[in-house]
Amino acid sequence: MNDNLATALNDQMNFEFYSAHVYLAMAAHCSADNLDGFANFFLVQAEEERFHGMKIYKFLNDRGRRATIQSLAEPNNTYESVLEVFEQGYKHEMQNTKRFYDLSDIAMNDREHATINFLKWFIDEQVEEEALFDGIITKLKRIDHDSNAFYMLDAEFATRSFDPAAEA
Numbered sequence: 097m098n099d100n101l102a103t104a105l106n107d108q109m110n111f112e113f114y115s116a117h118v119y120l121a122m123a124a125h126c127s128a129d130n131l132d133g134f135a136n137f138f139l140v141q142a143e144e145e146r147f148h149g150m151k152i153y154k155f156l157n158d159r160g161r162r163a164t165i166q167s168l169a170e171p172n173n174t175y176e177s178v179l180e181v182f183e184q185g186y187k188h189e190m191q192n193t194k195r196f197y198d199l200s201d202i203a204m205n206d207r208e209h210a211t212i213n214f215l216k217w218f219i220d221e222q223v224e225e226e227a228l229f230d231g232i233i234t235k236l237k238r239i240d241h242d243s244n245a246f247y248m249l250d251a252e253f254a255t256r257s258f259d260p261a262a263e264a
Contacts, residue, residue, distance in 0.1 A: 097161060097206075097210075098206055100202065100206075101203060101206055102159075102162075104198075104199055104202050105152055105156055105211070106166075109153055109156070109163060110165065110166045110168075111192065112145050112148040112152060113146065113149045113165075114168050114171075115141075115192065116141075116142040116143075117142075117169075117171050118185075118188055119138045119141040119142040120138070120139070120171075121173045122141075122175070122181050122184075122185060123138035123142065125175050126178065131178065132250070132254060133251055133252065133254035133255075134178055136256055137256055138181075140258045141185070143258040147260055155211075155214055159211075172184065178236065178246075179233065179236045179237065182229060182233050182236060186226065186230060189226050189229055190226060192222060193219075193223075193226060196215060199215055200212065200215045203215060232249075235249060236249075
């Protein structure tokens with residue numbers, strides 16, 4: 097693995113940790129509004145992002161490269177609505193997808209087959225993440241001001257959990 101690819105993977109690893117930071121801020125916004133299910137949704141997202149960052153960390157180490165931890169930028173902490181939180185989360189996931197595409201392009205240009213194979217898992221994961229956010233946004237728009245449906249969705253998200261073994 098050349099230095100350019102190792103640097104790009106390090107940048108992505110740190111972006112995954114930043115993504116966890118973003119989702120923690122979204123969880124805090126929901127918690128402040130006593131929407132514990134929605135907060136749980138984003139706490140689980142944060143766990144997943146940390147897991148993804150550590151997956152890249154391990155890959156770098158397995159390939160004899162050093163993982164370099166960077167500082168995290170402050171995430172947005174202010175939202176007008178739960179819908180806006182999910183819309184921003186969806187935009188963040190689309191940005192992450194583009195980053196993985198760019199990483200894959202670098203790996204393909206370098207004919208770095210182990211990295212190409214490794215990144216495929218993340219690209220598949222991004223398809224799921226974008227579909228998840230898109231579906232939730234559709235539901236939130238559909239229920240609009242129906243408080244019963246809104247709180248049913250909140251209750252549904254309260255049961256969401258993260259299983260690292262299922263992700264591996």
